[in-house]
Amino acid sequence: xxxxxxxxxxxxxxxxxxxxxxxxxxxxxxxxxxxxxxxxxxxxxxxxxxxxxxxxxxxxxxxxxxxxxxxxxxxxxxxxxxxxxxxxxxxxxxxxxxxxxxxxxxxxxxxxxxxxxxxxxxxxxxxxxxxxxxxxxxxxxxxxxxxxxxxxxxxxxxxxxxxxxxxxxxxxxxxxxxxxxxxxxxxxxxxxxxxxxxxxxxxxxxxxxxxxxxxxxxxxxxxxxxxxxxxxxxxxxxxxxxxxxxxxxxxxxxxxxxxxxxxxxxxxxxxxxxxxxxxxxxxxxxxxxxxxxxxxxxxxxxxxxxxxxxxxxxxxxxxxxxxxxxxxxxxxxxxxxxxxxxxxxxxxxxxxxxxxxxxxxxxxxxxxxxxxxxxxxxxxxxxxxxxxxxxxxxxxxxxxxxxxxxxxxxxxxxxxxxxxxxxxxxxxxxxxxxxxxxxxxxxxxxxxxxxxxxxxxxxxxxxxxxxxxxxxxxxxxxxxxxxxxxxxxxxxxxxxxxxxxxxxxxxxxxxxxxxxxxxxxxxxxxxxxxxxxxxxxxxxxxxxxxxxxxxxxxxxxxxxxxxxxxxxxxxxxxxxxxxxxxxxxxxxxxxxxxxxxxxxxxxxxxxxxxxxxxxxxxxxxxxxxxxxxxxxxxxxxxxxxxxxxxx
Ligand code: PRX
Numbered sequence: 001x002x003x004x005x006x007x008x009x010x011x012x013x014x015x016x017x018x019x020x021x022x023x024x025x026x027x028x029x030x031x032x033x034x035x036x037x038x039x040x041x042x043x044x045x046x047x048x049x050x051x052x053x054x055x056x057x058x059x060x061x062x063x064x065x066x067x068x069x070x071x072x073x074x075x076x077x078x079x080x081x082x083x084x085x086x087x088x089x090x091x092x093x094x095x096x097x098x099x100x101x102x103x104x105x106x107x108x109x110x111x112x113x114x115x116x117x118x119x120x121x122x123x124x125x126x127x128x129x130x131x132x133x134x135x136x137x138x139x140x141x142x143x144x145x146x147x148x149x150x151x152x153x154x155x156x157x158x159x160x161x162x163x164x165x166x167x168x169x170x171x172x173x174x175x176x177x178x179x180x181x182x183x184x185x186x187x188x189x190x191x192x193x194x195x196x197x198x199x200x201x202x203x204x205x206x207x208x209x210x211x212x213x214x215x216x217x218x219x220x221x222x223x224x225x226x227x228x229x230x231x232x233x234x235x236x237x238x239x240x241x242x243x244x245x246x247x248x249x250x251x252x253x254x255x256x257x258x259x260x261x262x263x264x265x266x267x268x269x270x271x272x273x274x275x276x277x278x279x280x281x282x283x284x285x286x287x288x289x290x291x292x293x294x295x296x297x298x299x300x301x302x303x304x305x306x307x308x309x310x311x312x313x314x315x316x317x318x319x320x321x322x323x324x325x326x327x328x329x330x331x332x333x334x335x336x337x338x339x340x341x342x343x344x345x346x347x348x349x350x351x352x353x354x355x356x357x358x359x360x361x362x363x364x365x366x367x368x369x370x371x372x373x374x375x376x377x378x379x380x381x382x383x384x385x386x387x388x389x390x391x392x393x394x395x396x397x398x399x400x401x402x403x404x405x406x407x408x409x410x411x412x413x414x415x416x417x418x419x420x421x422x423x424x425x426x427x428x429x430x431x432x433x434x435x436x437x438x439x440x441x442x443x444x445x446x447x448x449x450x451x452x453x454x455x456x457x458x459x460x461x462x463x464x465x466x467x468x469x470x471x472x473x474x475x476x477x478x479x480x481x482x483x484x485x486x487x488x489x490x491x492x493x494x495x496x497x498x499x500x501x502x503x504x505x506x507x508x509x510x511x512x513x514x515x516x517x518x519x520x521x522x523x524x525x526x527x528x529x530x531x532x533x534x535x536x537x538x539x540x541x542x543x544x545x546x547x548x549x550x551x552x553x554x555x556x557x558x559x560x561x562x563x564x565x566x567x568x569x570x571x572x573x574x575x576x577x578x579x580x581x582x583x584x585x586x587x588x589x590x591x592x593x594x595x596x597x598x599x600x601x602x603x604x605x606x607x608x609x610x611x612x613x614x615x616x617x618x619x620x621x622x623x624x625x626x627x628x629x630x631x632x633x634x635x636x637x638x639x640x641x642x643x644x645x646x647x
Contacts, residue, residue, distance in 0.1 A: 005431040015427020022428035029441040048072040067279035068254035076153035079320035098331035117247035119150035130155030139188030155250035162307025167203035175209030185219040191335035198226040254278025263415040264527035266517035272477030283471025288318030301327035302354040309415040342374035354383035358522040386523025394433035412436035418471025463501035464494040519548035534585035549618040557593035559618035594645040600636035
């Protein structure tokens with residue numbers, strides 16, 4: 001039996017949604033989704049209100065996902081213009097620098113509006129038109145949000161690339177969507193270390209397939225000297241500052257693209273997940289308001305990076321569409337010391353704090369001291385996202401960080417889902433440590449077995465969603481068939497999440513992790529195939545197989561098995577070189593934690609690598625290898641077990 005933390009009656013008394021309201025509205029949302037979402041759509045400002053709500057079929061022969069498809073709106077108008085009348089002087093973005101000695105910035109809705117308009121005008125002047133793609137490769141600075149919203153204003157489709165990615169990864173993402181313009185900065189700053197963003201862009205643009213880029217706008221951030229290649233490279237301030245502070249917003253159809261965000265899958269290169277304007281914005285704003293029980297005077301802080309979907313939906317679009325104050329943090333949890341998060345909370349009187357289990361676990365390791373040195377009295381609600389949170393970390397978060405006062409919302413969702421699908425509503429749903437609990441309005445989760453049979457009651461299976469919700473991705477950019485094949489083929493008529501999940505006797509959902517070849521490292525998705533192809537691109541590597549293994553802090557770590565080209569000698573120097581090679585090819589987040597030489601890999605007679613066996617060896621569970629008799633050469637397994645890292 002698991003622990004239950006019942007809804008706090010004091011919290012519920014002031015909450016937007018209580019138990020009865022959730023039960024009633026959830027039922028209504030699945031009984032008559034058209035009526036429910038038509039009503040919900042009124043939370044947005046439309047140039048032309050939609051008369052149609054949903055046009056959806058997950059059937060392969062008749063596939064379509066369309067929401068509000070005769071409506072017209074602009075996302076930046078919803079995030080900015082409509083706030084001006086009542087919230088013009090309210091802080092929209094509260095920026096906290098990497099270095100606590102640098103003064104924080106308070107950017108009001110009025111100022112943010114002006115800055116977005118200036119950049120929108122500048123982009124238009126540089127020839128960016130509705131539908132063009134713009135790549136954003138920026139650190140966590142205000143310009144990142146300005147850039148996203150300026151694209152939205154003129155109907156350009158932004159593709160934010162996480163600042164930790166290496167030139168190759170930037171180039172892949174730029175060429176896949178044929179970006180016309182890149183917005184970057186001289187350098188980023190994280191934990192006191194400089195990140196050479198502009199130099200990375202320069203290196204990326206030397207790679208094939210990137211010649212669609214006409215302009216690189218460079219924000220001056222650290223004032224480092226960088227190479228400027230004229231006329232391609234332009235200083236952001238020189239181009240943007242002279243522009244007028246009003247910019248006519250583009251009228252976008254609800255189904256016009258808002259952004260592309262690349263994410264790793266189990267095969268091939270990262271997919272360009274495409275989200276559209278109306279459904280996405282509605283879903284991001286509604287979930288943000290309901291799950292975080294948002295109030296007008298909240299200071300809301302999500303610690304994600306804008307390079308990931310959490311930053312899109314819950315730093316920028318959701319909070320700003322709701323007129324909230326959203327804190328944007330440039331730094332890392334352990335700089336200058338392990339108390340930084342809690343100091344920032346005290347400094348800005350943060351009321352809602354949303355972070356990832358990996359950060360909690362890393363901070364937990366440092367003990368209570370750095371937390372207890374701070375007050376945190378302003379906090380009223382905590383959130384978790386990105387990976388399963390182990391009950392031990394949950395309790396530490398609840399008791400030590402939240403002083404047993406603040407509910408925790410464990411929010412399960414994905415880049416593909418646009419917003420939170422399964423999560424407690426803090427005034428309505430009792431908490432169980434480690435469970436994302438129950439679905440949001442309109443979301444219909446189900447569990448299926450390997451054959452696609454729906455499973456009833458308390459059980460475990462693969463998590464599917466049986467009907468659409470407005471924030472659902474609409475396609476893989478440039479490859480609609482890949483979208484259908486990836487998500488709708490395994491279990492016909494249903495969206496397959498790629499996650500395994502348990503449902504308990506109360507109907508609560510417990511996500512157990514990915515069931516495909518995706519590794520979740522510190523809440524970041526890494527495809528094993530990407531790491532393998534980076535390894536194999538090294539001239540001395542013949543073959544590589546990569547699997548995840550349980551890691552105390554990161555959730556999962558990366559374990560690589562490498563077979564060298566005949567005649568190449570195994571050495572510690574080469575091992576280090578290969579790890580560095582992966583960092584250089586993809587970025588530091590994909591660095592293997594362990595690399596093991598594998599003279600041979602376990603393969604079936606048809607040549608397929610048996611990853612199940614490699615996973616068990618990496619997990620140090622050689623007694624669970626299962627049947628190895630179908631292998632072409634069963635003896636390779638013994639040798640791998642014997643030479644396992646640390647064995
Ligand atoms: O495995 C699930 C895990 O993260 C995956 C989605 O990763 P990404 O698209 O990068 O988005 C992360 C931020 C939404 C999911 O398939 N995941 C995310 N949130 C949770 C989670 N696993 C368990 N509990 C969560 N709260």
